[in-house]
Amino acid sequence: MPLPLPGLLAGVLIVIGALAQPGPAMPPHVSVSPYLEIVQRYRSGEFEAAIGQLAAHPTGHLEEQVMSEFIALTPIDAAPAVRAAAILHLETGYALMQRAEITRGQAHLALARGLAAWTPGAPARGQRDAPRPPDRRQRPPREVMPPQPSPRGPEGRVIIARPSRPVIESEIGPTPEERSAGGRNSEERRRAAFQRDVDIATLWAYQTYRMTEVFSRQLGELRMRYPRDADVLVALGSTVELRALARGRPTAARARTGIDRNARALASSEVLKGEAAMHFRAALAIDSSQAEAGVRLGRVLLAQGKLKDARAALEDALDPEPPMALHYLGSLFLAQVLGAQGDAAGELARYQAVAARWPECQSARVALSRALGKRGDHAAAARALEPLRIEHGARACNDPWWIYNLGQAWRWGPFVQALRERVTKEGPR
Amino acid sequence: MMRDRRSPIALPCMFLIGAFLISAFLVNAFAAQEPAVPRFRTGVAGISIDALVTDRDRPVPNLTAADFELIDSGVPQQVEVAIVKDRPIDVILSLDTSPSIGDAGLRHLVSATDKLFAALTPRDRAALVTGSQAVVIHHGLTGDFDRLRALTRRIGLIGRSAVIDAIYAATTLQQSPDRPAMLLIVSDGLDNSSWLSAEDIVDVVRHNALVPYAVALLPHMATGEAFRGGEAAVDLFLREFVETGGGQVIPAGNIAEVERHLIAALDNFRQRYLLTYTPRGVERPGWHPVTIKVKNPGWRVDARAGYVVP
Numbered sequence: 001m002p003l004p005l006p007g008l009l010a011g012v013l014i015v016i017g018a019l020a021q022p023g024p025a026m027p028p029h030v031s032v033s034p035y036l037e038i039v040q041r042y043r044s045g046e047f048e049a050a051i052g053q054l055a056a057h058p059t060g061h062l063e064e065q066v067m068s069e070f071i072a073l074t075p076i077d078a079a080p081a082v083r084a085a086a087i088l089h090l091e092t093g094y095a096l097m098q099r100a101e102i103t104r105g106q107a108h109l110a111l112a113r114g115l116a117a118w119t120p121g122a123p124a125r126g127q128r129d130a131p132r133p134p135d136r137r138q139r140p141p142r143e144v145m146p147p148q149p150s151p152r153g154p155e156g157r158v159i160i161a162r163p164s165r166p167v168i169e170s171e172i173g174p175t176p177e178e179r180s181a182g183g184r185n186s187e188e189r190r191r192a193a194f195q196r197d198v199d200i201a202t203l204w205a206y207q208t209y210r211m212t213e214v215f216s217r218q219l220g221e222l223r224m225r226y227p228r229d230a231d232v233l234v235a236l237g238s239t240v241e242l243r244a245l246a247r248g249r250p251t252a253a254r255a256r257t258g259i260d261r262n263a264r265a266l267a268s269s270e271v272l273k274g275e276a277a278m279h280f281r282a283a284l285a286i287d288s289s290q291a292e293a294g295v296r297l298g299r300v301l302l303a304q305g306k307l308k309d310a311r312a313a314l315e316d317a318l319d320p321e322p323p324m325a326l327h328y329l330g331s332l333f334l335a336q337v338l339g340a341q342g343d344a345a346g347e348l349a350r351y352q353a354v355a356a357r358w359p360e361c362q363s364a365r366v367a368l369s370r371a372l373g374k375r376g377d378h379a380a381a382a383r384a385l386e387p388l389r390i391e392h393g394a395r396a397c398n399d400p401w402w403i404y405n406l407g408q409a410w411r412w413g414p415f416v417q418a419l420r421e422r423v424t425k426e427g428p429r
Numbered sequence: 430m431m432r433d434r435r436s437p438i439a440l441p442c443m444f445l446i447g448a449f450l451i452s453a454f455l456v457n458a459f460a461a462q463e464p465a466v467p468r469f470r471t472g473v474a475g476i477s478i479d480a481l482v483t484d485r486d487r488p489v490p491n492l493t494a495a496d497f498e499l500i501d502s503g504v505p506q507q508v509e510v511a512i513v514k515d516r517p518i519d520v521i522l523s524l525d526t527s528p529s530i531g532d533a534g535l536r537h538l539v540s541a542t543d544k545l546f547a548a549l550t551p552r553d554r555a556a557l558v559t560g561s562q563a564v565v566i567h568h569g570l571t572g573d574f575d576r577l578r579a580l581t582r583r584i585g586l587i588g589r590s591a592v593i594d595a596i597y598a599a600t601t602l603q604q605s606p607d608r609p610a611m612l613l614i615v616s617d618g619l620d621n622s623s624w625l626s627a628e629d630i631v632d633v634v635r636h637n638a639l640v641p642y643a644v645a646l647l648p649h650m651a652t653g654e655a656f657r658g659g660e661a662a663v664d665l666f667l668r669e670f671v672e673t674g675g676g677q678v679i680p681a682g683n684i685a686e687v688e689r690h691l692i693a694a695l696d697n698f699r700q701r702y703l704l705t706y707t708p709r710g711v712e713r714p715g716w717h718p719v720t721i722k723v724k725n726p727g728w729r730v731d732a733r734a735g736y737v738v739p
Contacts, residue, residue, distance in 0.1 A: 332624075362564060363624040366594050369601065370629060373636075376739050382601040385566060392563035392587065402562045402589060402622050 035069050039081055042088040043424055054092045054108075055099075063111055070120050078120035084423040086115035086198050091416060093202075097209045106214065109202045116198035119191060194422075200231050201415060207235060207407035215239075230287035231408070237279030237293065238407045241300055244272030276300045291322035292408070295330040302337050310337045325400035325410040328358055332367055332401070339371070347371055360387045363401035475707040476501075479513065479609060479640050479675060480721050480732035481700065488700035489728055498722040499704055502711040509706065513609045514699035517552035519570050520545070521639065523599040525616035526559040527590035530646075534684035538615060539581045541688035545613075546574040548695055556602045557581065560595020562588035562622040569602050592616050593623035593630050593666070596641075600633050611676070611698045612639040615687060617646040618667050627666035634674040635716070636737045640701070641676040642694040643667050644687055675733035704732075714738045 042050035066085070070078040093108030199222055206215035219239070222232050280297035283290050294317025301310035314334040321327055335350035351368040358364060365387055373381035387395070403409040478499075482489040494510045522545075524538060542557075549555060557567040557577050567580040596614060603610050634641060645667060671678050677697065679690045704721065711717060718735040 362591075362594070366564075366597060366624045370597065370625060370633075373601075373633070378601070385598050385601055388564050388598055389566045391583075392561075392565055395563070399562075401624060402591075405621065 033069055035066070036081065039085045039088060043081070043084045045424055047091070047420060050088055051091050051095055054088060055095050055104075063114055066111060066115070067118065073120070075120050080423065080426045082115050082118060082120055083194055083426070086112045086194075087416070087419045087423050088112075089115065090198060090201055090205075090419070094205050094208075094412070094416075097205060102209065102211070105205075105209075106211070109205055112198055113195075113202055116195045196226060196229070197415075197419060199225070200229075200235075201412070201419070203232075203235055204408045204412055204415075207239070208403075208409040208412065210406075228286055230283040230290045230293065233279050233283035233286070234290060234293050234296070235407055237276045237283065238296055240272050240279060241276040241296055242405050242407075244269050244276055244300070245303055270304070273300050273304050277304070291317045291326045291330070292411075293317075295322075295326050295333065298330065298337070299333045302333060302340065305340075307337055307341050311341070323414075324358075328354060328361065328364070328400050329404060332364060335367065335371075344371075344375065348375070355384070358397055360390060360395040361397035361401075362388065362395075362399045475705050476736060477606070477638070477703050477705045478719060478721070478732055478736070479638075479698075479701045480704055480730055481675075481677070481697065482702065482723055483729045483731070484725075484727065488697065489723075489725075490700070492702060492723070496724050497702075497704060498724075499706060500720045500722075501706075501708055502713075502717050502719075504710040506706040506709060508704045511703045511705070512699075513701045513703060516609055516703075517550070517554070518698070519554045519556070519603065519605075519608050519610035520549065520695065521556045521558070521570070521599045521602050521610065521612050523558045523560065523595050523612060523614045523616075524584070525561075525590065525592055525595070525614075525646075526584050526586055527561045527588070527592075527617075527619065528586045529590065529617050529619055530586055530684065532586065534646075535584065535586055537684045537687055539584065541615075541691050542581050543578055544688050545691045545695060546578055548692055549574060554608075556599070558595055558599040558602070559584055560591050560598075560616075561586065562591050564591055564595045564598050566598055566602070570604055589622040590619050591622040591624075592618065592620040593625050593627065596670070597625050597630055597633060600630075600637050600639055603637065603639050606638050609698070609701070609703060610639050611694070612641040612674075613691065613694055614641065614643040614667070614671075615646070615691070616643065616667065620666075627669070630666070631670050631673050634670055635733075635735070637674070638736075639674060640698060640733075641671045641674040642698065643671045643676070643678045644690045644694065645678050645680050646684060646687075673734060675731055677731060 038050050038053050041053070070082050070085070073081065089108045090112035093105040093112060096102075096105035096108060098105075199218075203215065203218050203222060206218060219232070219236060222229070223236065226232050277297055277300045280293040280300065283293035284297070287293075294313050298310045298314035298317060301307075301313055304310075311334065314330050314337060318327060318330045318334065322330065331350060331354045335347045335354070338350060339347035348368075348371045351364065351371050354364040355361075355368045365384055369381045369384035372378075372384055400410055480497075482492060492510065494508055497508055497510060499506045499508050522542065524542070526535070526538075530538065546555060551572065554570040554572050555574060555577055556570045557580055559565050559567060567583075568577055571577065592614075596612070599612055599614075668678050677694070679694060681687055681690050708717070716735055716737055719733070721730050721732045723730055
């Protein structure tokens with residue numbers, strides 16, 4: 001699979017401004033360059049500081065420059081540093097996009113993918129030790145910085161030994177040789193898993209910030225690369241779901257007049273709902289514990305009017321109890337299904353249970369209030385909204401519903417936390 | 430001495446009267462805190478429906494019962510007519526505070542609400558709800574406009590947009606069907622975070638005596654941008670919602686016009702007539718379609734399309 005080089009080279013910017021700036025005090029045994037100091041800072045657990053330092057630099061830097069920093073290290077030192085740098089750039093990209101610095105953020109994300117796909121010092125696949133003809137995708141990085149002097153660690157250990165050239169893995173599947181040898185070795189599997197995680201995380205970042213074009217391109221690429229990956233299928237399904245339910249959302253005019261002014265859009269919506277359901281089912285077939293696929297499938301089936309199936313999908317997704325966001329949303333959707341099935345008491349009880357468990361979550365409060373109002377209990381409907389008198393910032397709930405239409409945005413935090421733990425634990429420093 | 434002339438039961442009586450007065454005070458106090466119970470005034474007291482009569486967009490004054498014909502579920506009714514401006518009113522503000530409003534827009538909005546509060550009388554009351562992705566009920570109905578002014582200064586723009594949920598929350602603040610109440614919405618019509626649907630909120634206004642006015646910030650309403658990227662089609666919804674409630678949509682080309690439009694909406698509401706009647710020949714639960722006509726066929730009548738008897 002090609003490294004996202006266009007994005008990477010377009011990632012012409014950013015990054016390591018710190019190259020030109022004196023960094024904060026660092027453990028003395030790490031420092032080789034201001035950029036690597038930032039990476040080391042990240043590996044030492046100073047995540048926010050490192051992200052802030054990298055994000056603060058206003059000027060650009062070529063991907064090749066970044067790679068040249070690592071080429072100067074021995075492969076054994078470089079590999080874990082490169083992995084840490086990949087997550088650092090991933091987080092920096094996300095942080096910049098959060099600040100609406102989309103172009104810079106995108107460049108960091110592209111660089112994160114490039115670093116995750118790169119094995120410092122390893123020979124190119126199928127070429128053993130032979131040099132590879134340079135091509136656009138797998139050429140050695142162009143030296144744009146003067147060679148750095150070889151620094152020494154506190155114990156006199158030379159940590160810049162020899163330059164090496166990057167090898168960019170283009171496929172995650174085993175090569176024919178590897179297949180004949182019984183599969184890939186554990187290091188390769190580890191690297192492939194890491195690359196896949198960074199690929200997925202960047203996909204979620206694009207999805208979160210509605211970068212439709214780049215998201216679609218990357219999604220297509222990941223579908224090819226990871227055809228049996230449940231997370232990719234859920235990302236695909238949730239994108240289709242959003243399109244389906246937006247088109248299918250009936251307008252008040254349609255409800256009043258009974259006239260469907262946009263029959264084609266609705267028909268298209270029905271097709272899309274079916275497609276979304278197919279992707280979620282495929283994800284569940286690969287990984288039956290994929291609760292998000294179950295929750296989203298339930299919602300799509302509800303929109304299709306397949307209430308019995310929707311209820312079954314949601315009940316499956318809620319048992320065993322999934323993470324909070326899915327538990328919360330799945331319970332609300334299940335209440336909607338019960339209401340649509342005519343079980344008003346069950347619907348109300350479900351809303352009450354959700355509101356009792358997460359008392360300051362807005363959507364549950366609004367849903368409960370509306371259900372009470374429909375039953376004619378308007379005083380109770382008004383009381384149900386009492387938590388909305390609390391200022392937004394003081395509420396003990398950041399409503400998962402608000403990011404439901406942003407795909408897997410809700411998974412970003414825990415996922416990146418796991419990646420942080422992975423890269424801070426491994427390798428020499 | 431006075432004390433000596435009291436009967437032996439005077440003290441217990443005074444105690445009981447005192448207890449009664451305290452209880453009554455407490456009941457009233459709690460009743461005042463009780464969340465709103467919106468609805469139409471129905472039953473023996475009759476139905477009240479607001480109607481605005483205009484001649485080429487200018488309100489027509491001094492109409493009497495003889496000028497109106499009201500038909501409830503196909504049956505003509507005898508009405509009494511009053512005018513809103515003679516009564517204390519409730520104004521429930523629902524302000525869109527999503528980032529699409531912009532910081533400059535927010536400053537205009539705060540300034541506009543200042544002018545609106547200044548235009549209310551001491552007998553009137555107002556309430557304040559804001560909606561970004563988070564809906565905040567800043568204050569229920571109150572005559573303390575200084576407090577409301579102070580609250581508007583704490584508003585910030587944040588996150589996404591839940592216009593529908595904010596409007597819903599505002600509708601729950603109506604307290605008394607005997608006081609004419611307007612729901613005054615300022616929004617650009619973009620919604621991407623509401624839990625409730627357009628149908629929900631239109632259904633709510635059918636069941637509620639609030640008269641909705643929307644100062645709709647263009648250009649979103651004009652360009653239909655709300656359809657893009659899966660956003661809810663609330664531009665259509667907003668118009669539908671307001672028309673169902675018998676109110677008016679006031680397009681604002683830019684946020685700087687909001688102040689003028691808020692005052693215009695308030696003046697417009699005060700020019701409305703209150704048509705009150707005891708339904709005859711239509712005593713049944715459910716939806717009651719209502720048609721209001723005036724004798725001059727050239728005049729326009731804006732009123733809700735009916736009401737619901739539970």
